[in-house]
Amino acid sequence: MSDSIEEFRSRIxxxxxxxxxxxxxxxxYGGPLAGEVLDTRGYSGIVGYEPTELVITARAGTPLxxxxxxxxxxxxxxxxxxxxxxxxTIGGEIAGGATIGGAVAAGxxxxxxxxxxxxxxxxxxxxxxxxxxxxxNFGGQVMKNVxxxxxxxxxxxxxxxxxxxxxxxxxVMPQPVAQATLRFEMPQDKALDALNGWGGQPVPLxxxxxxxxxxxxxxxxxxxxxxxxCEKLGGERVAEPEAASFWDSLREQTAAFFAGDAPLWRLSxxxxxxxxxxxxxxxxxxxxxQRWLRGAxxxxxxxxxxxxxxxxxxxxxxxxxxxxxxxxxxxxLMEVHRRLKQSFDxxxxxxxxxxxxxx
Amino acid sequence: MSQPExxxxxxxxxxxxxxxxxxxxxxxxxxxAALLSAAEDLKPYECDGLTAYRALPWAVALPQxxxxxxxxxxxxxxxxxxxxxxxxxxxxSGGATPVVQGVVLSLAxxxxxxxxxxxxxxxxxxxGVRNQAISEAVAPFGLYYAPDPSSQIACxxxxxxxxxxxxxxxxxxxxxxHNVLKLRVALMNGEVxxxxxxxxxxxxxxxxxxxxxxxxxxxxxxxxxxxxTPKPRxxxxxxxxxxxxxxxxxxxxxxxxxxxxxxxxxxxxxLATAAVEDFVHAGYDLAAAAIxxxxxxxxxxxxxxxxxxxxxxxEQNGARQLRISQSEAERLKYWAGRKAAFPAVGRITPDYxxxxxxxxxxxxxxxxxxxxxxxxxxxxxxxxxxxxxxGNLHPLIMFDARNPGETERAIAFGAKILELSVDVGxxxxxxxxVGIEKVKQMCVQFSREELDAFHxxxxxxxxxxxxxxxxxxxxPRHCSEYRLTGSAR
Numbered sequence: 024m025s026d027s028i029e030e031f032r033s034r035i036x037x038x039x040x041x042x043x044x045x046x047x048x049x050x051x052y053g054g055p056l057a058g059e060v061l062d063t064r065g066y067s068g069i070v071g072y073e074p075t076e077l078v079i080t081a082r083a084g085t086p087l088x089x090x091x092x093x094x095x096x097x098x099x100x101x102x103x104x105x106x107x108x109x110x111x112t113i114g115g116e117i118a119g120g121a122t123i124g125g126a127v128a129a130g131x132x133x134x135x136x137x138x139x140x141x142x143x144x145x146x147x148x149x150x151x152x153x154x155x156x157x158x159x160n161f162g163g164q165v166m167k168n169v170x171x172x173x174x175x176x177x178x179x180x181x182x183x184x185x186x187x188x189x190x191x192x193x194x195v196m197p198q199p200v201a202q203a204t205l206r207f208e209m210p211q212d213k214a215l216d217a218l219n220g221w222g223g224q225p226v227p228l229x230x231x232x233x234x235x236x237x238x239x240x241x242x243x244x245x246x247x248x249x250x251x252x253c254e255k256l257g258g259e260r261v262a263e264p265e266a267a268s269f270w271d272s273l274r275e276q277t278a279a280f281f282a283g284d285a286p287l288w289r290l291s292x293x294x295x296x297x298x299x300x301x302x303x304x305x306x307x308x309x310x311x312x313q314r315w316l317r318g319a320x321x322x323x324x325x326x327x328x329x330x331x332x333x334x335x336x337x338x339x340x341x342x343x344x345x346x347x348x349x350x351x352x353x354x355x356l357m358e359v360h361r362r363l364k365q366s367f368d369x370x371x372x373x374x375x376x377x378x379x380x381x382x
Numbered sequence: 383m384s385q386p387e388x389x390x391x392x393x394x395x396x397x398x399x400x401x402x403x404x405x406x407x408x409x410x411x412x413x414x415a416a417l418l419s420a421a422e423d424l425k426p427y428e429c430d431g432l433t434a435y436r437a438l439p440w441a442v443a444l445p446q447x448x449x450x451x452x453x454x455x456x457x458x459x460x461x462x463x464x465x466x467x468x469x470x471x472x473x474x475s476g477g478a479t480p481v482v483q484g485v486v487l488s489l490a491x492x493x494x495x496x497x498x499x500x501x502x503x504x505x506x507x508x509x510g511v512r513n514q515a516i517s518e519a520v521a522p523f524g525l526y527y528a529p530d531p532s533s534q535i536a537c538x539x540x541x542x543x544x545x546x547x548x549x550x551x552x553x554x555x556x557x558x559x560h561n562v563l564k565l566r567v568a569l570m571n572g573e574v575x576x577x578x579x580x581x582x583x584x585x586x587x588x589x590x591x592x593x594x595x596x597x598x599x600x601x602x603x604x605x606x607x608x609x610x611t612p613k614p615r616x617x618x619x620x621x622x623x624x625x626x627x628x629x630x631x632x633x634x635x636x637x638x639x640x641x642x643x644x645x646x647x648x649x650x651x652x653l654a655t656a657a658v659e660d661f662v663h664a665g666y667d668l669a670a671a672a673i674x675x676x677x678x679x680x681x682x683x684x685x686x687x688x689x690x691x692x693x694x695x696x697e698q699n700g701a702r703q704l705r706i707s708q709s710e711a712e713r714l715k716y717w718a719g720r721k722a723a724f725p726a727v728g729r730i731t732p733d734y735x736x737x738x739x740x741x742x743x744x745x746x747x748x749x750x751x752x753x754x755x756x757x758x759x760x761x762x763x764x765x766x767x768x769x770x771x772x773g774n775l776h777p778l779i780m781f782d783a784r785n786p787g788e789t790e791r792a793i794a795f796g797a798k799i800l801e802l803s804v805d806v807g808x809x810x811x812x813x814x815x816v817g818i819e820k821v822k823q824m825c826v827q828f829s830r831e832e833l834d835a836f837h838x839x840x841x842x843x844x845x846x847x848x849x850x851x852x853x854x855x856x857x858p859r860h861c862s863e864y865r866l867t868g869s870a871r
Contacts, residue, residue, distance in 0.1 A: 075635035076743055076773070098641055136582065143588055144560050157831045165740040166772035167557065167812035169546045169595045170820075170827055171855065172839045176559075176591030185587075197641030219501045223525060225612045225681060247683025293580040295502040312582045334581035350585040355573045359842055360587055366838030378586070 024082070027066040031187055032156040034061055038370040042377075043183040045084060045122030048109040049129050051340050053182050053377040054348050061187070063124050069093055070190060071164070078147060078164050080192040083124025090123055094195055102196040103142045104133025106274050124188045130180025133274035134230035134241065137222075137294070137309035139196070142179055149175040150190035154368035164192045177363070183374040184382065185367040199229065199243035204266035205258035207238045211298045211307070214238040218310040219295050227252050232273055233307040234280060241270055273308065276340075280306045280315065286342030288316040288325060292334035299328060315339075322346045347380060357381060401440045401483070404461050408443060408485070411453035416491075418442040427486050430471040430478040431533075434735070434789060435818050439466070439480035446491045448574070448604050455602065456572040458485055464848050465570065467598040469510060469541030472533040474736055475817030477544060477597045477853055484851075487602065489540050495519050496605065503610045504563060504580065509540025509603040513547075516608060525610040528555035531813070532721060540603045546595030548813040550646045550720065551677075553771035557813070559594045561609045567593060567601035570844045580607060592839065597815050598850040600843040614679035617645060618689050621716050622701035623670030627651065630672035631746045633699035634770045637676065637692055644692065646677035647771035648720050651750065654727065654765035654778070658719035661726035666719060667703050674701075674770065675720055677713075723767045724778065731763070731780035735792050739803030740774045740812035752802055753777055760795040762788075774812035775803070801826050816854040824854070825861035833861070 034041060040058030050056060067084035074097040081090055087107055094100055105126035127149070132141040148162030151174070162168055162175035178185050209217065214233045221228055227244035239261070242252050253260065261269070272278035281287065290299070294311035303318030316325075319342065329336040335350035352360060357379075364382045375382065408417050418424055419441045428436040440463070445451045458465050464484035471478055480486050492508035495516065499505070500523035505516055513534040517526040530549035531537055537547070542558045543565065555561070564578035578590040593600055624630040630649055637644060650658065650666075650673045659666045666673055674696070678688035689706060696704055707713035719726070727734055741749055750766060757764045763780040777799055781792035800810040800823040810816070810823045824833065836855040840847065856864075 073742065073744070075638045077638060078742075097639070130588075140556070140560060141583065143591060144556065153835070159832050159835055160828075161832070161835075163807070163809050164742060165774075165808050165812070166553065167548055167740045167769070167774045168809040169813060169815055170809045170811050170824060171816075171832070171836050172600075173546075173559070173591045173595055174835065174839065176588055177839075179588060179591075180583075181587055197638075197643065200641060219503075223500060223503050223523065223610075223612050225615050227680075245680065245684040245687050247687050248681045251681055251683055291579070291581040291583050293502055295499070309582060334579060335585045337585070352586050353575070355569070355575050356577070356586065356589075359575070359589065362842035362845075363587060363839065366835070366842060 024066060024068070028158070028189070031061065031066070031152055031189075035152060035154065035156045035187065035372055038372060040375050041372050043128070043187055043374055045125035046086065046109060046120050048107060048121040049125060049131070052129060054380060055344060055376060057375050063122060063187070066189065074099060077166070077195050078192055079195050080164060080190060081123050082190050083122060083188045085123045087121040087123055087126050098198045099195045100198050101145065101193065102135060102139040103145050104135050104274050105142055106131055106133055106276065108275060123191055127179050127191050128181065128183045128188055134232070134270050134308060137231075137312055138229055143176050145194045146175050146179045146191065147194055148192040149178055149188055151178060151186040152189055153186045154370050154372050158189065162192065166194060182377045184364060184378045186373060201246040201249040202229070202241065202243045202263070202266075203249050203253050204261040204263070204269065205240045205242070205253065205256055206261055207240075207258045208236060209233070209238045210236060214307070215295070215298065215311045222294065222310055226256070228310070230270060231308065231310050234305075239269065241266070280304065280317070284341055285317045286319055286338060287340040288320065289337045289339040290314040290316060290329050290334060291337070292329060292332050296332040296334065299332065301325065301328065326350055349378065352379070400461065404457065404463055404485070405441060407457040407461070408441060408454060411457060412443060412445060412450055416444040416446060416450070418444070427468065427471070427480060427488070430468070430473045430476060432474055432476040432479070432817065432819055434793070435476045435479045437480045437482050439482065439484050439486045442486045442488055444488045444491055448568070451487070451568055451602060451604060452572045452574065454485070454487060455568055455570055459571050459846070459848060462846060462848065464851050466850050467540070467544070467602050469538035469544070470512070470536045472537040473541060473545060473815060473817065474738070475811065475815040475819045477815050477817035477850070479818050481851060489538065489602075492540070492604075498523070500525060502580065504607050505610060506605060506607045507539055508605060509543070510538050513537050513539060513542055520610050524613050526613050527608055528561055528611045529558050532724060539606050539608065543594050543603050543606060544596065544598045545813065545815040548769070548774065550648055550769065553647060554643045554645050555611060559591060562590065562594060562606055563609055564607040565590060565593055565603055566605040568604055569601050570846065570849050574604065575601070578607070595815070597817065597854045599840055599854055600849065614645070615681050616685050617677055617679035617713060618685050619646070619675055619677040619707045619713050619716050620689060620692055620696060621666070621705045622674045622676070622696040623667035623703045624672045624674065624700060625670065625702055627672045627750050628747045629700040630674050631743060631770070633674060633696050633701065634743060636695045636699055638771070640691060640695060642688055642691060644676045644688070644771060645679040646675065647769070648675045649673065649768040649770040650720060650723065651766040653763065654723055654767050657730050657765055658723055658726040661729060662715070662718045662722055664715050664719040670702060675716060720767065727765050727778045727780065732782040732784065733789070733792075734781065735779040735796050736814070737777045737779065737796050737799050738774070738811045738814040739800055739808055740772070741803050741806050741808035743770065743773045745806040749775065749802060749806060753799060756795055756798050760791050762792055762795055764795070769812070772812070773808065797823060818853055821852070821854065821856045822860055822864045824856045825864045830858065830861070
């Protein structure tokens with residue numbers, strides 16, 4: 024393992040652009056790929072797992088699936104549900120797919136995010152190699168830690184532009200004791216009202232999806248709470264094997280909605296934003312806060328619509344990336360970004376252009 | 383412990399031409415009542431909740447609106463005068479200790495709740511709004527603001543953002559970090575930026591994570607949007623007592639291993655229990671080595687299920703007494719002692735220092751044994767209260783500042799506890815911040831390169847290092863001084 028570290032360091036010290044890569048499952052995401060590949064998968068393995076302290080620490084190249092398997096033996100999970108976007112297991116064997124380093128670098132979360140929190144919410148610490156080849160530890164293995172600026176969460180979702188993540192520590196959670204999935208026929212506006220209404224009540228809501236006039240809810244919690252909530256909410260109960268694969272198809276974007284080559288836009292909005300009048304089919308998750316849109320829409324118009332609603336739009340998959348993938352930043356914010364980038368990666372080695380064309 | 387020099391410096395500064403020029407600039411942008419500069423007016427601002435450190439600033443500014451904050455920042459920026467933001471001044475690490483030859487920027491007048499959106503479950507508030515005032519204002523909608531630091535009656539949301547405050551319910555409901563959606567922030571040069579959004583994420587780097595817990599060193603919070611949580615229908619607490627701290631620790635591990643995330647999970651040692659029992663008469667078991675409070679909240683059915691499971695696990699792990707709250711009044715009574723632990727200890731000692739390390743819980747017994755040894759070595763008593771669920775330990779070191787040398791001894795004892803926390807894989811501060819108090823111990827927890835990275839992060843927001851300088855992140859000279867004592871990395 025120390026060989027990997029030395030190899031990483033010598034590659035970084037060449038000061039040439041590097042494209043940091045784990046399983047490559049999210050190569051489609053972010054700006055155009057540039058630089059020579061630095062593969063993290065040789066630096067793999069769970070370093071520590073303390074189920075009773077709710078903490079797991081693993082090297083960046085560890086497959087996400089390996090981590091989930093280890094957690095499952097103690098009936099625990101990554102509650103933020105980072106997607107694998109690829110074949111995680113083949114014939115019961117873990118075969119490639121997303122790595123934990125990539126999951127943290129991308130910062131993407133699954134269907135439970137609105138209730139359970141995002142990847143960033145569960146990151147406790149990272150070990151990072153910066154543009155000078157220095158190994159830096161931020162955060163740690165404990166739940167509460169305010170020593171120093173929260174660089175481990177700054178790095179989360181930075182798409183590898185601030186440094187090479189070597190190791191991460193994450194908070195883990197118990198598996199839900201009981202779950203249920205309910206389905207309702209409901210137009211979009213009614214569904215958004217209902218979701219926001221339930222969000223303000225002690226309803227054990229775990230995830231939601233609206234598409235084509237159908238609202239699907241996932242409940243999770245104590246057995247008694249699920250039974251009570253099912254009675255209260257009504258709707259049609261979806262049997263568990265079908266329910267599990269439905270939620271999985273959202274997390275992994277294998278559902279029919281995500282198929283095909285049409286550009287996929289992600290709109291991150293306040294959950295109370297009204298239905299948006301936009302061309303193309305929409306799928307709504309996270310209680311209304313994440314809305315997917317298919318089709319070659321006018322990027323400027325879409326960005327403006329999202330901004331007016333209090334959110335932002337990302338060209339998530341496919342489409343024309345020349346106009347940028349992520350919502351543009353104000354000049355003052357861009358200046359702060361530039362300085363942060365400069366301080367961690369003074370020679371512009373890490374994933375240039377992956378987040379913003381400016382760096 | 384530089385109080386005498388600092389005060390002396392301020393007296394001689396009365397006629398300092400730089401100070402006079404700055405005061406003139408500030409007088410142009412602030413109403414007369416919003417600018418304090420006479421020594422007697424500055425005195426109330428000489429320290430925060432960490433009273434062992436005091437200093438008098440050149441001036442205190444009490445702006446009333448964003449424009450005035452920006453104007454104060456610009457004036458100070460132009461003259462390269464340091465600025466220390468201050469909320470309610472309840473901080474326990476000296477984060478708001480003034481900088482001599484600097485300005486204290488009080489956000490006390492920013493007390494308005496600007497918007498409550500019950501459907502979106504968020505509140506937009508000014509930084510001087512008290513933590514508890516938010517929960518009170520949104521209670522009619524069945525909502526509350528989850529983070530509940532012990533000082534929640536007085537502490538402000540701006541200060542909570544600066545310190546990433548926690549509380550006794552954060553294992554389940556998260557820290558300030560998990561409950562703030564958006565901030566409007568004035569940078570030291572007067573520019574105003576918005577970070578985060580009313581959606582669940584924002585484009586670009588997660589600057590919200592960086593701002594929260596940054597101890598007033600990156601920017602001044604002008605406005606915060608916080609997430610509101612539906613109030614659980616009911617809550618119940620089990621109080622268990624143990625003959626040994628090890629048993630109590632094992633019981634905590636067993637509860638977590640069973641898949642329960644209690645709403646609160648708190649431990650007190652014998653000395654702390656005795657102090658609070660005397661104060662609140664909650665009926666704690668005074669013969670026990672440790673008391674554990676385990677709370678469940680949710681629907682009636684959920685709570686019944688969890689309380690039953692937890693009770694069984696507590697018994698299996700050697701609880702000598704078990705009591706389950708039978709009413710809301712009783713639940714609050716059981717909690718009253720834990721919540722009043724600091725003032726209760728304050729009653730049995732003239733002075734105390736509250737430490738704030740977080741440790742992996744498996745090392746609890748070792749750490750408490752070592753603290754007991756240190757207590758004997760330093761001839762100072764130490765009571766321990768522990769956020770057992772998340773490993774955050776608050777040893778309360780009791781001393782009498784009137785006895786020569788005792789304050790220094792208490793501080794040295796505290797430093798040893800912080801180093802011990804780092805040794806077992808923990809951190810020097812879980813929720814109180816580094817401030818001025820623990821700045822040297824940062825040299826134990828972080829390498830020179832890591833500290834350089836923190837300075838670079840600060841410089842990205844505040845290139846001239848004018849916001850709360852000297853706090854939270856030590857300079858190399860701090861560490862070389864500390865290294866002489868053999869502790870720094």
